[in-house]
Amino acid sequence: MLSVFDLFKIGIGPSSSHTVGPMLAGKAFADELREKALLDGVARIRLDLYGSLALTGDGHGTTGAVLSGLEGEEPQSVDPARLAARTQELKNNADLRLAGEKAVPFLYTRDMLPHKGLFLPRHSNALTLTAFAADGTALLAKTYYSVGGGFIRTEEDFDAPQEAYPTPPYPYATAAELFAACEREGKSIAEIVLANELFWRSKAEVDEGLQKIITTMRESVERGCCTDGVLPGGYNVRRRAPNLLRKISALQAAGRRDLSLWPMLYAFAVAEENASGGRVVTAPTNGAAGIVPAVLLQYTNFYPHATEQGERDFLLTAGAIGLFYKCNASIAGAEVGCQGEVGVACSMAAGAYCAVTGGSVKQVEVAAEIGMEHNLGLTCDPVGGLVQIPCIERNGVAAERAVNCAQLSRLEDGRQRVVSLDKIIEVMYRTGIDLQSRYKETSLGGLAEAVGEAIRG
Known part of the structure; x- marks a missing residue:
């Protein structure tokens, strides 16, 4: 574990x-x-x-x-x-x-x-x-x-045999095993994960570590929202988050209450910070670093019952989901394509947002599964070898999608779902292995190839 x-x-x-x-x-x-x-x-x-x-x-x-x-x-x-x-x-x-x-x-x-x-x-x-x-x-x-x-x-x-932490109170290797522990103990996913973390670290260390991650995520959003200019790399890609912030804020000030673009804005801000070499949190990777912070801030800024404990529970839940992909499949775009980065981040954020907005363990599983199911086969084809096109927009779209996945799962009890989270993780990995190598972070195929040809020709 x-x-x-x-x-x-x-x-x-x-x-x-x-x-x-x-x-x-x-x-x-x-x-x-x-x-x-x-x-x-x-x-x-x-x-x-x-x-x-x-x-x-x-x-x-x-x-x-x-x-x-x-x-x-x-x-x-x-x-x-x-x-x-x-x-x-x-x-x-x-x-x-x-x-x-x-x-x-x-x-x-x-x-x-x-x-x-x-x-x-x-x-x-x-x-x-x-x-x-x-x-x-x-x-x-x-x-x-x-x-x-x-x-x-x-x-x-x-x-060599993999080094592992000492066996915690609630050992599990798959999502099904974690969910069974939740049902058996009458605890949430975050409570089970926290109990294991407290077996390895003190309460103060866990709280301090989680708060440092939350603070770093928030700061990356704030820096991205107030930093204008052109991203490095020679493709003249402008930062869009500051302008989006001004426009969305103006719409809200004019009385619009149906805005759903805040998660997209937050994700743009972090992804642009990442593309410029700034400080971010891998969640689960840097190429997908905007999605989890964006949905976390959506919870903090807009969910009426948001709490500091809810923020910590969000990270604990998202972390557990991400580790299922890490330990049982892959989170490397160079191995399984962007489904292993943006797809996994979407799955993590969807499950976590569902959990902290009142979803049951089953509903959390459904949200996480939907988040990945509709990212299956997503290629990693960064233009010019830069984490800019299409990476930044993919972060924004996936952040908004994660919120929608969570909300959809909350509308149903999830028991009619045929595909489990463990099964979608298995399918994602098999799909990634089947992808041609040119679509796995080589910049030799897909969008990278097409844009390269347009520039050359």
Whole structure:
């Protein structure tokens, strides 16, 4: 079992698998060099990128992220502005400050090697880091796989038994097992999840952790709503959230009470922050980081009975749903397409919103299942390798859809539903495996290909 704090990570954009994961890999590699007393002997570092990391790494910030990790930075604390400046310095062949201590000559075109079209067998997001001595001897070489949501694994991890938390009061591996525990104990999903979290952490630690996630989500919405301008990447994509905020606010001030665009606006704001490399929460990934915060703020700002406990219950419920996908399928766009990112986030947000607005456990399951069912087969085809088109709009549409899924599930008891949450998770994974690789975060097919052709021609 995993904790909800494993799923909700505070980091930077634009991608959890292409930015957060590689930064963690770089930091882990530098730390291992220090631990093995190899740091002083390093004269060169080579970085080999494979699969999706090679194909879309430039647009997803992979190169700067892994170099920053090698210099000792971490996603939750790195300064996004400083990261951008430092990446440019390293691209101009500045010395690499390995682990923040050891200056190593770095030639970008020699030492950063993207192997486009070459996929390693373990996973489509792979990078190999190698440290060399002055005589060319390899001191340490390690391959890391960024498996989605900021999770990383090594070759050894794939062959070793998975580490797990100590068994909590309510162990479960599937949604059906969690829902059975809820029925048996007469508790909500959030109460069961909280009991397990309190087995691993103190009440103060859990409350502080949840509040930090809530605050970071809210701040990312606020920054996105008040920051105008053009997103980086060369496609001249303008930030739309500030203008949308002005227009929706004007409509509301004019007496419109039927507005349903607030979740879309909130999701745009976070997705645009993510696309600019700002600080967001993986939920479950950065590419889908706008959906859960948007629906959470819809609850906080518009549900008449919203409470602070309700906000925490929202995250606990959403986290449990997200972990079912993480542990039993995949949340990596490079492995299963955007259904594993936007689809999972929609499922998480729909179930959580249903729960905190009075839905039963069964209704929560239905909301989460609907949220995924109508995202099945969603491809990941980011234009130019950037998390902008169609990613930002997908966040907005999915946030509004999540609210509607929750409201629909509340209108029925859910017992007539044929498809369970566990079944839709299984189907999503099979569908993702069947997708052609060109539609899984390579920018070689779909919308990315079409827009590329239009620009070229």
